[in-house]
Amino acid sequence: MSTLTIGKRLWAHSVVAINRGERDSETIYTGVEFILDGISLSSQAGLGISSGYVTIFDAISPPLARSVLLGIDSVAEHFPSQGRIPLIFCSCGDPTEGALTARLSIDRGTVRWDQWAWEHDSFPSEALPDFPIYRFLLDEYENALDQAMNTALNHADIPSSMIRARFPGDGLISWITRKTRGELAYQLSFTEIDIIKAPADIDAPGFQQLIRDIRSIRTVLAACVNDRRSLPSKKEIEQVRVLVDDVLASDEVFRLPLRTTQALNWLRQKL
Helix, strand or coil: CCCEEEEEEEEEEEECCCCCCCEEEEEEEEEEEEEECCEEHHHHCCCCCCCCEEEHHHHCCHHHHHHHHCCCCCCECCECCCCEEEEEEECCCCHHHCEEEEEEEEECCEEEEEEEEEECCCCCCEECCCCCCEEEEHHHHHHHHHHHHHHHHHHCCCEEEEEEEECCCCCHHHHHHCCCCCHHHHHHHCCCEEEEECCCCCCCCCHHHHHHHHHHHHHHCHHHHHCCCCCCCHHHHHHHHHHHHHHHHCCCHHHCCHHHHHHHHHHHHHC
């Protein structure tokens, strides 16, 4: 028999601002992870924290998720097809946008997951023949579902961390034309971040160092933020390169808004 245990997995909800004055944000949540014979399902599927995909317990009502995984209920009408269950899909809650699915069979006290596939409402399914067949004892399976439901309910809508970044607007060309600010200043705008919620130190031991390094980058390049004619010295460039490398190598970099990370990569490439 296979083992199904329940762990926790961090996942990200990203917001990219459109209009000037709005904020980019990266909110990290703690979700459910299926661990099958010691291996997480998300890692088997190649899904990272910022993929936008979560387990069924994080995408819909946890009690409904439990019913779906027992073959009692369904998430979306006619999707996936009868006898199949969506285990991982978009955090928006709509499995028809793309879901990791398996065939569910329950017979004589045994549960079986097999015939894995990526399915989408508008495209042909992609079979995953390398995924193994899993068999569970029904009572152990139900206990795991209960644990998953309780984990999801305990962490629902409670962010692990939330960081916002100022969006200066798509004014780079006009800034350069008006000779007010250059691209360096534009990129540095995304490093002006607000910590709305910090993770607990025990969950993210390197987080405070990450924030200190970002603020040090802004301190070193402070003159370049407001004066397009100001160019960093060789010493300042060397300082910034070390700081940027430390930030991008941090285990906590995934907590930063997307365009903040992109700006840091720009600094590493251009300076």
